[in-house]
Amino acid sequence: MASNTITIAAASSVGSDVFAVLSLLVISLGVLLLLRHYLPLRSTPDYLLVPIFLALALPASIILLVPIDLASSSRDEEVKVKAIWLPERVVLVSWRITYWLTFALTWFILPLLGSYADSGHRTLRDRFLYSLRENGRYQLIVLGSASIGLVYFFVQSGFHLMSLKGLVMALAYCWALTLAIYLMGHGLVALPRRLLRNASISGRLRRLQIQAPKVYDRLNDAIEELGSLELQVEQLRRRKTGSAVQFHDWIDELAEMSTLPESRVGSAPTGILDPAGSSIPSVITERYLADLTRKLQRARHARVRFIDEWDHLVEEAADTQAILDAHTSHRLEFGKSSPSSSFLSRLTLLTPYTRFQLHAHIIPYIRLMLGTFLSLASISIIWSELVKIANPKLSIIALTVVHHRRQGTVGFAGQCIASAWLLYMCTAALTSISDAKVWGNRALVRRNTYGESACWYAMQIAKLTVPLAYNFVTFLPPEIYQETTYHKFLGRLINLTPLGKGFDYFFPILILIPVLATLFNLYGKIKNLFGFGILEVDDQGEEGNLSGYGTGGWREGRELIERELQGYSSTQGIASRSAGLSNYSSGRTAGTTGTADGGGAQAGRPGIGRPNTGTSLRVQDRYRDSDDPNRRDSLEDEGFFEGFAHRVRNTFETTDTPRWVSNLGESFKKPKWLASSSSTGHGEGGGSSGNQGGGLARWFGGRPTDGHVRL
Structure with missing residues (x-):
């Protein structure tokens, strides 16, 4: 009888097994497409591809494994609830494989491989030794700090x-939860706000223009640094x-990969090309060459990164301006799309009119609705973090996941909602990594990500997902999550000592610190106070200085983008734009809905002039007949209330008088006592040039002649 029960139970999970296997295949396919987007698969070695694939696939599978664990642990055979469940032994083995493999990738494998790819040495032995030295210091620090905790654990639980x-x-x-809570708190505010801001097309263009000078400066710095290093290689050769x-x-291999033209070699500074210069040592060692190679x-890769970032910014600004200019004709053409363009911009099935409606009305409203929805989701997560100590039943996440509260089970709908909650929490934490400026120069570049950067990003994803998954489980009532295999x-083991029992309950309350800091822009205030910043949130620090040159203002960014589209920036080594993007400059005067123009660039910025772009559309709408450039510049820098007063005055001054008002006087005749004395000969209301006054003027002695005053 017992064997029949086991057979029936095993047979009943076949559908869940098939669903789980198909879901894992879909996750693996998605990870491969993600790797193909950021890494050159053919040139990337296998010792990097396989660990990075596992570091991405395993955390992604946790989003699937947590809901399955919730349904499997709360499943009651007497209560028929539709859900995806697996046997307890299968869930336990899955958690062991996922956790320990993720742990090994996070703390040992990926750090070693990242340093190995970044070593700069030629032989495998030297690369491996360099990687061990670089990671050995960090591991010794971690082990030294863990020795204190080891003594505490042995005192509390015994030596076993x-x-x-x-x-x-x-x-x-x-450690991972500390980092995850901080990044998630920042992302819960920054992600919805970014969507709500991007719903405004003109506001998005203004922010792109504000970001342009920073990206352009970084690109120039990267080009200069690469040129200096390649000059050293040329001198060594x-x-x-x-x-x-x-x-x-070794030196010939470095010189073959150089992109420095011969003209730059002849005009190099003497401090670099001089054999006795300080940039190149007199004795060349293997350590020096390895450092130079690194x-x-x-x-x-920094040059490629900023070229890609600059190209993306210019193309997005051109498309955004094209949307603004199309408001007059209601026909939108982006021109020739680049390979990095989005799918919607490359979609040729749309007509110009439907493309305009999509980008000008439908997509902004979608961003607005999605931003509002994510804002409510962020509030729900923060509320659940705060109330799970007092009363977990008031948690919004618990109310949406556990639908069968009487039976205490999680159904299929609850599993889908749990996956959505967990996915949003991980997305909020991972998107904040790009906002933080404490990770060095690591970045993800389309089809050209540096190997060390790819290992580092994969390590962060694997590190943050596990604690966020367990933190999500604690949002549910204790009678449900304490029965899970994950707990x-x-x-x-986390609650093995009194120190760890309350950590998961009290520590997540600190999510309010990054939430309030991001919500009220405390990062920008700290940056202005101390002169440095940890997080840069869009353009909050620039909105108060819309006219300041030399600070990365939007006017300077607009001129940089225009010069790049016109081909002037090609002398700086920047990739030239496609012919279709030139519509950005030619179409600026086509409509009246564009953003403000005018002003000039920073005088000290190299390679940037001051093209004659004309007056701004906003100023043209206000004073179309004004030819004074000083007046236009002063109008551009005016405040909100001054601009509002000018707009009101311009409205009344440029309004034509209605015909019925002009003809209103024809229906009324002047009384005789208001008419002039000579009205008989000169018409009503008329008079000769020598008239001394008429009407009421006669009562006060008439009008004086020759400029005298009559008393």
Whole structure:
């Protein structure tokens, strides 16, 4: 009888098994497409592709595994609830494989591979030794800090293997949860606000123009740094004697990858090309060449990164301006799309009119609705973090996930909602990584991401997903989440000591710190106070200075974008734009809905002139007949209330008098006592040039002649 029960139970999970396998295949396919988007698959070595794939696929599978665990642990055979469930042993093995493989990738494998790819050495042995030295320092610091916790664990729980295992898992969880809560709190505010701001087309263009000078400066700096390093390589290649001879092959390999033109070599500073210069040591060693190779690799990828970022910014600004200019004709043409364009911009099935309606009306409203929906979701997550200590039943997440509260089970609808909640929490945390400026120069570049940067981003994804998943589970009532396999596997070891029992409950309250800091722009205030910033949130620090040159204002950014579209920036080594993007400059005067123009660029910025772009559309609407440039500049820098007063005055001054008002006087005749004395000969209301006054003027002595005053 018992065997038949086991057979029936096993047979009933076949549908869930098939669904889980298909979901894992879909996740794996999505991860492969993501890798193809950011990495050159053919040139990336396998020792990087496989670990990065696992570091992305395993955290993505957690979003699927947590809802399955909730339904499997709360499943009651007597209550028929439709859900995707797996046997308890399968769920436990899945958690063990996912957690420990993710742990190894996060703390050991990916850091070693990242340093190995960034070493700069030629031989495998030297690369591996360099990676061990770089990561050994960090691991020693971690082990030294963990020794204090080890003593505490042994005092509380005794000296056995379970205490050591609990120490490792608890310390890793606490550190990852600290970082995850901070980043998620920032993302819960920044992500919906970004969508709400981008709903305004003109506001999005203004922010792109504000960002342009910063990106352009970084691009110029990257080009200069790469040029300086390549000049050093060229000087090393010219050395025929001394210690450089034994590394001649290595130097030739570096010179072959150089993109420096010969004209730059001839005009190089003497401090670099001089053999006795300080930039190149007199004795060339293997350590120096490895360091130079590492700097060259980083500089080349930094140049590619900022070229891609600049190209994307210019193209997005051109498309945004094209949408604004199309408001007069209601026909939108983006021109020739680049390979990095979005799918909607490359969609040729739309007519110009439907494309305009899509980009000018439908997409902004979608952004507005999605931003409002995500704002409500962020409030729900923050509320659930705060009330789970007092009363978990008041948690909004618990109310939406657990639908069968009497039976205490989670159905299929609750599983889908749980996956959506967990996905949004992870997305909010991961999108905040790009806003933080404490990670160095790491970045994701389309089809050209640096190997060390790819390892680092994959490591962060694997590190943040596990604690966020367990933190999400604690939003549910204790009678539900304490029965999950995830809690029995991870939560039991975290709560092994009194110190860890209250950590998961009290620490997430600190999510209010990044939430309030991002909501009220405390980062910008700290940056202005101390002169540095940790997080840069869009353009909050620039909105108060719309006219200041030299601070990355929008006017300077607008001129940089226009010059790039016209091809002037090609002399700086920037990739030229396609012919279709030139519509940005030619179509600026086509409509009257564009953003404000005018002003000039910073005088000290290299390679930037002051093209004659004309007056702004806003100023043209206000004073179309004004030819005074000083007046126009002063009008551009005026405040809100001055601009509002000018607009009101312009409205009344340029309004034509209605015909019925002009003909109103024809229906009334002047009385005789208001008419002039000579009205008989000169018509009503008329008079000769020598008339001394008529009407009421006669009562006061008439009008004086020759400028005298009559008393």
